Amino acid sequence: MDNILVCVAWPYANGDQHVGHIAGAYLPSDIFARFQRLKGNRVVMVSGSDSHGTPIVVRADKEGTTPRAVFEHFHERFLQTWQTLGITFDLYTHTDTENHHAIAQQMFTRLQENGYLYPAKQKQIFSVKQQKFLPDRLVEGTCPICGYDKARGDQCDTCGNLLDAIQLINPRNRNVENDTLEIRESEHYFWDLPKSSEDITHYLSGKDSYWRPQVLNFARNFAKDLNPRAFTRDLTWGIPIPVPNSEGKCIYVWWEAVLGYLTATVEWAKVTGQPEAWKEFWYAQPDDNRVKIYNFIGKDNILFHTVLWQGILFGMQHLVGADAPRPDDAPIFKQPYDVPANQYLNFGGQKFSKSLGVSLDALDLAQKYGPDAVRFYLTKVMPEQRDAEWSFDGFVQANNGELLAKWGNLAQRTLSQIWKNFGGAIPQPSELTEADQALIASSERAFETVGEALNNVRLREALNLVIELATEANVYIDQQAPWKMIKTGDEGRARAGTQLYVAARVIDSLSVLFSPFVPHLCEAVRAQLGYATPLFGKQYTQLEHEATRDHLALRYDGDGAAGRWQPSQLAPGQRLGGEPKGLVAKIEVK
RNA sequence: GGUGAUGUAGCUCAGUGGUAGAGCAGGGGACUCAUAAGCCCUUGGUCGCGUGUUCGACUCACGCCAUCACCA
Numbered sequence: 001m002d003n004i005l006v007c008v009a010w011p012y013a014n015g016d017q018h019v020g021h022i023a024g025a026y027l028p029s030d031i032f033a034r035f036q037r038l039k040g041n042r043v044v045m046v047s048g049s050d051s052h053g054t055p056i057v058v059r060a061d062k063e064g065t066t067p068r069a070v071f072e073h074f075h076e077r078f079l080q081t082w083q084t085l086g087i088t089f090d091l092y093t094h095t096d097t098e099n100h101h102a103i104a105q106q107m108f109t110r111l112q113e114n115g116y117l118y119p120a121k122q123k124q125i126f127s128v129k130q131q132k133f134l135p136d137r138l139v140e141g142t143c144p145i146c147g148y149d150k151a152r153g154d155q156c157d158t159c160g161n162l163l164d165a166i167q168l169i170n171p172r173n174r175n176v177e178n179d180t181l182e183i184r185e186s187e188h189y190f191w192d193l194p195k196s197s198e199d200i201t202h203y204l205s206g207k208d209s210y211w212r213p214q215v216l217n218f219a220r221n222f223a224k225d226l227n228p229r230a231f232t233r234d235l236t237w238g239i240p241i242p243v244p245n246s247e248g249k250c251i252y253v254w255w256e257a258v259l260g261y262l263t264a265t266v267e268w269a270k271v272t273g274q275p276e277a278w279k280e281f282w283y284a285q286p287d288d289n290r291v292k293i294y295n296f297i298g299k300d301n302i303l304f305h306t307v308l309w310q311g312i313l314f315g316m317q318h319l320v321g322a323d324a325p326r327p328d329d330a331p332i333f334k335q336p337y338d339v340p341a342n343q344y345l346n347f348g349g350q351k352f353s354k355s356l357g358v359s360l361d362a363l364d365l366a367q368k369y370g371p372d373a374v375r376f377y378l379t380k381v382m383p384e385q386r387d388a389e390w391s392f393d394g395f396v397q398a399n400n401g402e403l404l405a406k407w408g409n410l411a412q413r414t415l416s417q418i419w420k421n422f423g424g425a426i427p428q429p430s431e432l433t434e435a436d437q438a439l440i441a442s443s444e445r446a447f448e449t450v451g452e453a454l455n456n457v458r459l460r461e462a463l464n465l466v467i468e469l470a471t472e473a474n475v476y477i478d479q480q481a482p483w484k485m486i487k488t489g490d491e492g493r494a495r496a497g498t499q500l501y502v503a504a505r506v507i508d509s510l511s512v513l514f515s516p517f518v519p520h521l522c523e524a525v526r527a528q529l530g531y532a533t534p535l536f537g538k539q540y541t542q543l544e545h546e547a548t549r550d551h552l553a554l555r556y557d558g559d560g561a562a563g564r565w566q567p568s569q570l571a572p573g574q575r576l577g578g579e580p581k582g583l584v585a586k587i588e589v590k
Numbered sequence: 591g592g593u594g595a596u597g598u599a600g601c602u603c604a605g606u607g608g609u610a611g612a613g614c615a616g617g618g619g620a621c622u623c624a625u626a627a628g629c630c631c632u633u634g635g636u637c638g639c640g641u642g643u644u645c646g647a648c649u650c651a652c653g654c655c656a657u658c659a660c661c662a
Contacts, residue, residue, distance in 0.1 A: 413624035
């Protein structure tokens, strides 16, 4: 049994999840995690809502509420989205927990102790009216490059150049009229990233055989020339640095957000009653290939997850007071094994119209058309190699023409013949013909080929291989035509029974092969086949208690999950779960 | 401006230094167990543009254009 830690990008709790987010990180990680569970591995999949940062404060100000209220609203929406779509996090938490705050402050302390942080003065825009330093994006002024007079402090929308707010000509406060802005010096901590240069380069050197080339090339090029980076910010909503007399200084949101992979694993260990279990992942020996950490992200996050996060882990070495399993002079934290970053799912050409039932909101779509319709199409167009395009027509086509026609209909046509002609029990086969054996052999081989693709995080390819098997099964049934055979006397009836047994056995296998992609449908097929136990466990939300505040988390209970990544062992005589019914809803377009 | 990627049939995508592939859509057919789903046959492409290397390039090199992301 391997230990697989599936880390998923932390969504910013400032808006709902659209299909692009789902196809980018959440669905691929869930497919992968479900597959690894079926393989019998110990899987922990973690993530949470990123609750800090300026945009949430801005939104709270605008809505006359608190940052906490804003992020908690979206956090709950996210929880609902994951549950509806069946994204099975072992723990989905957020960054406003005591656990996360405490470990983030430890991160600061550890980096400081190990000589990776140093203080330095930085010039910043200060608001006299608000008596605080302003984030770059809240400053507006004339672009020094193109002269556009409404450039933001972080970037000019007209010429596209990135800016520093102090470069702006005639800077203004975007939120406060007639404010007086001054350039003042603020002391901040900077991260000596170049110090980890060698470690990072060495880390990236062994990845050629399995990292996606676009990810590896990008990371290597950036790692060639590393610069120090700001580690703190003047923020009102964030995690204060553990330094006396430093009010208003917080850890730069990015660094504590990536730390969430570690803090969520620690929280998972705590809430599952095994507080030391996180060490079995994060303190595993570097050469222990039975422990693997994966980071599922979108392409905009590649830098942070292939270079910078590694730098933090190298710099921290281990947590404060945590008994380190190796000498202090060696890097201790286990580094990510793979970072299968996806490109973007775009929807530029799609007309957005609610009256036509066209939505890009993942929760909305899943509620309207069912989670598996969304999961199936998003896997078909998953942007693994390049940007892909969402299209509503494509979505309908995939559901009606493939999920329903090739997989749902395969189960339906087979099981209903068994129901009507064989008393609702899997028929006893007689001698298997060459065609029978060939199809069964294909279905058994699929566990190898599909499994290899899934293990290498080539999910589209994996799904296409499964669909190929379903097509092969449909061809088999058409060629064998059991509905004809059964009309040709006792021998014919026996032969038809064998054909339907073979088909049912392959459907049984397909219900496992398809299950990482469309789990809800596959559970339903298995119920029709007469199985009493589910493939997967259950999701539930739970209020987790800490000393000063509670937080709502999503959990996963794998007890009772009976799914195994192995070919069908369907027993003749097994009774079906009832009269077969169509399991995939057809999407009717007016 | 720099870096990394992407650009192949109407759509979604495979692919290889040697006469262009699949699925879907479109067209035709045989069947009828099945949510008119499934099966068989079939029409579609000067492989972004240009130059070079080569006996031969969609595949290699260089340049350009377009799109995306990141960094300055």
